[in-house]
Amino acid sequence: MIDHITIEVSDLEKSKRFYELAFVPLRYSLSFGKEGVFWAFDVGSGCLFEIQRTGERPPLTHLHVAFRVKSKAEVDAFYQAALEAGAKDNGGPGPRPDYAANYYACFVLDPDGSNIEAMINEPPASSF
Structure with missing residues (x-):
């Protein structure tokens, strides 16, 4: 089973806002993160979708x-x-x-x- 996937994004805050809105119909929500570094979204069943800023x-x-x-x-x-x-x-x-x-x-x-x-x-x- 996949526990989490992390992708690199060029603009972390823009991507965070995008996924917060795009995930509403799926009932996925922001779970945790670190300002300026990464954000993790709960996508159900204990799984996470994460975004990180370029160059980590x-x-x-x-x-x-x-x-x-x-x-x-x-x-x-x-x-x-x-x-x-x-x-x-x-x-x-x-x-x-x-x-x-x-x-x-x-x-x-x-x-x-x-x-x-x-x-x-x-x-x-x-x-x-």
């Missing part, structure tokens, strides 16, 4: 897609398979506490340089 720092690229997986093992397996398929490393599997307490992800660059992520953001299973 890595690991962001012109296009970023994050796939939500079911386990850390799947993140690890995706990373290895992607590298074997020819991807370039853009951040190996591991915790991303800056994103969220339980966020675990990896990042690779596909043949066109798009940043592709596999991630899980769920608390560890209870031992009960």
Whole structure:
């Protein structure tokens, strides 16, 4: 399942206003962001559509897609398979506490340089 997609825009505030209006009939709404950097829209089922301003720092690229997986093992397996398929490393599997307490992800660059992520953001299973 796709967790979030991030696209680069040339005018962040203009694009924010555009998507706020265009998403009204779909009942998608602004969820969070950082003034002058990016905005995230809730598009349902826990998925986000994000816009970022041109020229942001890595690991962001012109296009970023994050796939939500079911386990850390799947993140690890995706990373290895992607590298074997020819991807370039853009951040190996591991915790991303800056994103969220339980966020675990990896990042690779596909043949066109798009940043592709596999991630899980769920608390560890209870031992009960």
